[in-house]
Amino acid sequence: KTQVIPFQDGHASMKALLGGKGANLAEMTRAGLPVPPGFTITTEACLAFFKTGNRISDELYEQMTTALKQLEKQRGQSFGDAINPLLVSVRSGSVSSMPGMMDTILNLGLNDTTVQGLANLTQNERFAYDCYRRLIQMFGNVVLSIESRHFEKLLHHLKETACVEQDQDVTAEGWKALIEAYKQCILTQTGRAFPQNVYEQLRMAVEAVFKSWNNSRAQIYRKMNRIPDEQGTAVNIQSMVFGNMGSNCGTGVVFTRNPSTGENTFFGEYLINAQGEDVVAGTRTPLAIQALKSEMPGIYEQLFTASKQLEKHYKDMQDIEFTVENNKLYLLQTRNGKRNAQAALKMAVDMVHEGLVSKQEAVGRIEVAHLDQLLHRGIQEDAIKDVLAKGLPASPGAAVGQLVFDADTAAEWHRAGKTVILARSETTPEDIHGVIASEGVLTSRGGMTSHAAVVARGMGKPCVCGCEDIRISADEKQMLAGGSLLKEGDWITLDGATGRVIAGVMPLQEARMTDELLVMLAWADEIRSLKVYANADNPEDAILARQLGAQGIGLCRTEHMFFSPARLPVVQRMILADDKEDRLRALAQLLPMQQSDFEGIFEAMTGLPVTIRLLDPPLHEFLPNLEDLQKRHAQLTYDQAGTNVERDEVANLLRKVQALHEANPMLGQRGCRLGIVFPEIYDMQIEAIFRAASSCTDRGIRVLPEIMIPLVGHANELKIVRELVDFVAEQVLGKDKLRDCPYKVGTMIEVPRAALTARQIVAYADFFSFGTNDLTQMTFGYSRDDAEGKFLSHYVDHKLLPHNPFQVLDTEGVGQLIELAVNAGRLIKPALKTGICGEHGGDKESIFFCHLTGLDYVSCSPYRIPLARIAAAQAFI
Ligand code: PEP
Ligand code: MG
Numbered sequence: 001k002t003q004v005i006p007f008q009d010g011h012a013s014m015k016a017l018l019g020g021k022g023a024n025l026a027e028m029t030r031a032g033l034p035v036p037p038g039f040t041i042t043t044e045a046c047l048a049f050f051k052t053g054n055r056i057s058d059e060l061y062e063q064m065t066t067a068l069k070q071l072e073k074q075r076g077q078s079f080g081d082a083i084n085p086l087l088v089s090v091r092s093g094s095v096s097s098m099p100g101m102m103d104t105i106l107n108l109g110l111n112d113t114t115v116q117g118l119a120n121l122t123q124n125e126r127f128a129y130d131c132y133r134r135l136i137q138m139f140g141n142v143v144l145s146i147e148s149r150h151f152e153k154l155l156h157h158l159k160e161t162a163c164v165e166q167d168q169d170v171t172a173e174g175w176k177a178l179i180e181a182y183k184q185c186i187l188t189q190t191g192r193a194f195p196q197n198v199y200e201q202l203r204m205a206v207e208a209v210f211k212s213w214n215n216s217r218a219q220i221y222r223k224m225n226r227i228p229d230e231q232g233t234a235v236n237i238q239s240m241v242f243g244n245m246g247s248n249c250g251t252g253v254v255f256t257r258n259p260s261t262g263e264n265t266f267f268g269e270y271l272i273n274a275q276g277e278d279v280v281a282g283t284r285t286p287l288a289i290q291a292l293k294s295e296m297p298g299i300y301e302q303l304f305t306a307s308k309q310l311e312k313h314y315k316d317m318q319d320i321e322f323t324v325e326n327n328k329l330y331l332l333q334t335r336n337g338k339r340n341a342q343a344a345l346k347m348a349v350d351m352v353h354e355g356l357v358s359k360q361e362a363v364g365r366i367e368v369a370h371l372d373q374l375l376h377r378g379i380q381e382d383a384i385k386d387v388l389a390k391g392l393p394a395s396p397g398a399a400v401g402q403l404v405f406d407a408d409t410a411a412e413w414h415r416a417g418k419t420v421i422l423a424r425s426e427t428t429p430e431d432i433h434g435v436i437a438s439e440g441v442l443t444s445r446g447g448m449t450s451h452a453a454v455v456a457r458g459m460g461k462p463c464v465c466g467c468e469d470i471r472i473s474a475d476e477k478q479m480l481a482g483g484s485l486l487k488e489g490d491w492i493t494l495d496g497a498t499g500r501v502i503a504g505v506m507p508l509q510e511a512r513m514t515d516e517l518l519v520m521l522a523w524a525d526e527i528r529s530l531k532v533y534a535n536a537d538n539p540e541d542a543i544l545a546r547q548l549g550a551q552g553i554g555l556c557r558t559e560h561m562f563f564s565p566a567r568l569p570v571v572q573r574m575i576l577a578d579d580k581e582d583r584l585r586a587l588a589q590l591l592p593m594q595q596s597d598f599e600g601i602f603e604a605m606t607g608l609p610v611t612i613r614l615l616d617p618p619l620h621e622f623l624p625n626l627e628d629l630q631k632r633h634a635q636l637t638y639d640q641a642g643t644n645v646e647r648d649e650v651a652n653l654l655r656k657v658q659a660l661h662e663a664n665p666m667l668g669q670r671g672c673r674l675g676i677v678f679p680e681i682y683d684m685q686i687e688a689i690f691r692a693a694s695s696c697t698d699r700g701i702r703v704l705p706e707i708m709i710p711l712v713g714h715a716n717e718l719k720i721v722r723e724l725v726d727f728v729a730e731q732v733l734g735k736d737k738l739r740d741c742p743y744k745v746g747t748m749i750e751v752p753r754a755a756l757t758a759r760q761i762v763a764y765a766d767f768f769s770f771g772t773n774d775l776t777q778m779t780f781g782y783s784r785d786d787a788e789g790k791f792l793s794h795y796v797d798h799k800l801l802p803h804n805p806f807q808v809l810d811t812e813g814v815g816q817l818i819e820l821a822v823n824a825g826r827l828i829k830p831a832l833k834t835g836i837c838g839e840h841g842g843d844k845e846s847i848f849f850c851h852l853t854g855l856d857y858v859s860c861s862p863y864r865i866p867l868a869r870i871a872a873a874q875a876f877i
Contacts, residue, residue: 003042003060004039004041004060004063005039005042007037009026010023012026012027017234018043019043019095019233021091021236022040024333025236025238028310033306033309034306034331035332036239036241037071037238038236039067040235041206041234041236042234043095043233045060045235049210054207054210056203064202064237067237068202072086074239079109079202080114080198081117082113082114082117084117085109085114085118086109087109087114087240088109088237088240089105089237089240090104090105090202090235090236090237091104091105091235092209092234092235093235094213094232094233094234096225097335098218098227103209104138105142105143105205106131106134106138108201109198109240110128111195111198111201116128124246125172126172129175130170130175130244132175136179136183137182139194139204140194143207144189144192146185146186146190151185155178158170158174158177162174168273202237209233209235210232213232220432221432238332241325241330243275244273245273246326247273248296248324248327249272249273249325250270250271250272251322252270252271252289253320254270254289254307254319255267255268255317255320256307256311257317260394261346262344263346264347266289267289268288268289268320269289269447270286270289270291271284271286272295285446285447286447296324299327303322306329310334312356315351316336317347318334318336319336319337319338320333320334340395342396342514344370345366345517346516348366348516348520349519349520359526362520363520363523363527363870363877364874366520366874368870368874375511375863375866377509377511378397378511379495379506380507380508380509384500384502386482386502387482388469389481389500390467390469391466391470392447392464392467393499394450394452394464394465394496394499395441395462395496396496397461398440398493398495398497398506399438399439399461399494400491400493400494400505400508401418401419401439401492402489403487403488403489404423404434404488404489407424407432407435407437409434410437410438413437414437420438421439421441421442421492422437423441423443423479424452424472425443425444426452427443427450427452427455429451432455435452435455435459439462439494440456440462440463440464440494440496441455441464442464442470442501443466444467444471445468447466452465453465462494463496464494464495464496464499464501470482484503491504513548524869524874527877528869528872528873530851530856530858530872531551531856531857531872532859532868533552533841533858533859534546534553534554534862535554535557535860536555536556536601537557538561539603539604541862542601542605542610546604546605546608548862552609552704553610554611556611556613561593570589571590571622572624574590575619575622576656583678587681590684592688594684594689594692595691596692598612598692598693599692599696602692602693607702608704609704609744610703610706611708611859612705612708613748614675614686614707614710615681615685615710618666618670619660619674620657620660624657629650633650666783671709672711672721679724683724683728686707687728690705690729690732690733690743691732693733693741694741697737703741705741705743706744707744707745708745708747708767709746709747711748711751711774712749713753713754714754715757715760715761715764719763721745729741744766744767744833745766746766746768747764747765747768747769748771749761749818749821750771750773751778754821755820755821758825759825759828762825763828766832768835769836769837770821770834770836772809772836772838772840772841773806773839775814775818776805776806776814777806780814782805784806808843809843809845819853822834822853833857834856836855841858841860841864842860842867842868844867844874847868851872
């Protein structure tokens, strides 16, 4: 079976087999672009390697050597040859992009003999030995797992003894001495010598890349980005070209458009006389690509033209690595460039206007996670006083947090509930857990394509990098910035959009919708069939929801209207009433309050449906805490504190609260159970709704109320409450007005039994709204309040469950109940309206499921609406 495929034989469509990088290298080669030749070892070979106990099979090894022979022919060089040696790079290439996660080895094929050949060939001994020491260092680190600090220490020592500051100033003799020291280091650390046999080097390197698929940072990244572990990685073996052979050489990274702003301008960075990792690692701060125009005009033109060609070919912004070797341009790789949300939108909108992609393609391309980012926070400008330093604006958004100087502390403090900013000289993939734990990242070295910048952008975290004005000392846990000394735990603010580092806690400002987002949302609305409603409980949220594009309100939780300080005492009086008379008095006080809220909401949503849910949660949520009361009672009784009246009052209150107390309140006296046992409560709410409807209708507002009954588990429950609604509606509105106010009565489906008996329930329902929070709770039998902290995160971590089912709908189980209820309901009432109003209504995957199941709408919190509109369109595409 073929496990090795030369670049010229591959194709973009073979991505699953060749990985993203390999497929692109093949595609570029086919397009006639200047790509150094090479071959790809397939992901299948990687999986076979794992299956056979991490062993490279004889078959694979044979195919590798055959491909190598062909490569030797193409380049006119020989692997391991003393006179004209072929050198290769070995890189991982996964199917889904995993920046910085996997390992790369350059200059493979050098040993004590071939290095001399390279020196002779290039007439540059210094260069050859520099390549060799880099190989040993990378090989030692990646293949032999020796911590890089060992090598750095030796390098540092060398430079110190030679009194030079820059790597470029080290002489050939210096590198030779370092190579001996490196070899000694490998011998002491591993007990084995650095392999002189180049085939052994190759075999070990390929093994290491395969194994790095399972290193912990790759695993963390996959988990975060939901990349399946079974994908495996391809390995690309490519002949080396050198950007570090002198001043007519260089290397860099370009983006066909600006990845921060999305502008259609050529963007990138390069370094003269350097190798690729110098740019990515951020050890030297590179120049803007525009400078290349004057430095190497011919190369710049060729690069620019090739980049445009690639963008057109892939119909997307490209991130291209290039190297110039003796004034000749080579493209090392291209891929769809990472970008932040605003840039992604701008590019997509521009590309539609340029005729490069269709509206559907543009909408389909939006990453829903990006939208979260887009509604980004900034700093309130007038509050900014003490700008400590300015770096590169690597990833937009503002972040406030306490300074930490290493990833472990960041993770630890985050776990302890602190908000942190991670400050490092530069970050490496080893810092990934720290980056995840931080609000934002600050580095003093490295450019816009450095590790910190790429990773933070991908996560949508604010990042300021290459901030050379600050000096960070991780050992002393402090940094010097703008003349101030800041220590671990000090508060700072980062502005990733401008690169500013600001002392103290700055007030932040929430994001606004950009023009591009509005255009894209309008396109999404043209495409989608699924409607998007909002969960909103007050007029302000309703107004916001409508601005964000809500087509109705899918859930107004009326109990949320009772929590204000002015209302709570009245609600408590209502609940604790000794008799019906008492309760009615309290309810009479609540009625005008509810009515005015409803009026505000109807007004905001004129012409659109407003789903109002009658009171749902257990009453104890409105009452004083039982334990506190017991303590207070004990105090009064045993210490003889307070007056007799006080004592009686507390004793009385305690008795009532005890009487209402339930062992299992989520399965207790809540939802329609409450409304059925105490009909006067629902009676008041229904009256408030229709009074509000009446008064709004009088003022010319078009009101479409949909009254929703919570926690129904048996058809008879809905039957009773529906009768009450119809009765009160007619009483309040009278026959004539009733005609102007077409209302609906429906039920939440959130108890599994309701889904199972949907055929019976639908007789009394005009709509079904799936309350997937409770439905998930009751289907799994997981407490929605406690499960996460107890066992659920363990389950997710250990992959017992693919996701937290309270975030991403469990389509397999809970989804079955939804499908069942929708089908059963529609069988009897084909026009039955159906929707979802649990948290899942704002989750992309869950929205896809809702679309496929044929629901009419999803309802989510106002801020999720743009996301839901896009996801609904994507589900359609
Ligand atoms: C639900 O259960 O999904 C729901 C929307 O209601 P609540 O979250 O208020 O229980
Ligand atoms: Mg519920």
